[in-house]
Amino acid sequence: MNGPEIHVEFAPELGMFVPPARRTGATAVVTDGVSTLGHVVESLGVPLTEAGALVVNGRPVPVSYIPAAGDTVDVRPVERPQQVPGAPLRFLLDVHLGTLARRLRLLGVDAAYESTDIGDPALAARSAAERRVMLSRDRGLLHRRELWAGAFVYSTRPDDQLRDVLGRFAPTLMPWTRCTACNGLLQEATKDQVADRIEDGTQRSYDVFAQCAQCGRAYWKGAHHDSLEAIVERALAEFGS
Template structure:
């Protein structure tokens, strides 16, 4: 490789994003004197949402830094727990993370979710408009500049996805307070108020109900409650305040 270049080194936490050849030691990368360091890092496959400090010759620099020939760059992974400034912590999930969305809502975390593919520009715009952290496994989406904030979801398994998000952001957990279908807040409801949603056996067996204040959906401790309760108990045991 001819021309001016820098040397970039990634930590093991970010090796998922870079080619095998760039995972050991520092890798030589050509620079043009115009592109920012943030652009260079993303061109190597790492979304800036996953980057913490950027060090040039051991001194911190912003992503807007223009790298000069010969510089040595150390990329660090984002620190955990990650603090998101500004609005109360809330999330936006793309179409592929429906199970994670329902589990976050089960724990009382404000979680918006698009059940259809509305496209990256619309998702990024909603993230910015509502100041929501975009959670996705789509690296291209996480590189969009208009995002308010974002994070890569590392696993494909819902249990691991949930634990990763809770460990990274440590949101306040308020189980059983949100509708898992629409994210609305729940309130206690009398049986008569939700009777039109109940099968005869349910009306006869259960007396305690909740109802979503947004979509009207009724909730009770039905057949799947033990499974949901186990998810809640595990989360509270590890991440509850």
């Protein structure tokens, strides 16, 4: 670039996306005079999904703003809880976030998940077609223009990932209402209705069942119920309405 010089400062929360030299204070950036501020921010490493308000010389501007020489830019983090206008709040998770997807479904959150790597273009297209917030740790994917909306998942630990997403988007929690396998809705079922999907010992030990209206999977309060219930209780205690 060989054009107007501006000074850009990133909020500490965005430091992981930029080189160390740009993590403290405002630093000089030479622009080309025609690119938008949104393009400049992304070229410096920050996906626009993670940028909140863009403040130029003390006033908020849109991502389409063309920086001028001498501008001082403050790139702020996304405000929490983040509002996603235009569609019911629902998510799409990439192949690396299977545990997070199952935990969101456990809490009744609409969370589609691709268990195979279908590629960034296909994920972005699905996000747009179904108006789902793309959750990923792939920065390149979050730079794609086709996305309906997106968010970087900051941690590699499922507990922290879940806390991050719930804190950022504040989805309505309705535990035990979705299939953790396919994201379909659960409905009450009698023992006879699910008898062909459970073992004899389970039939003798349990009387309360549910089944997925989409894939037919049967559910009951089995050996892992206590650990799952602990996840639900922690989420409701911290993020339940």
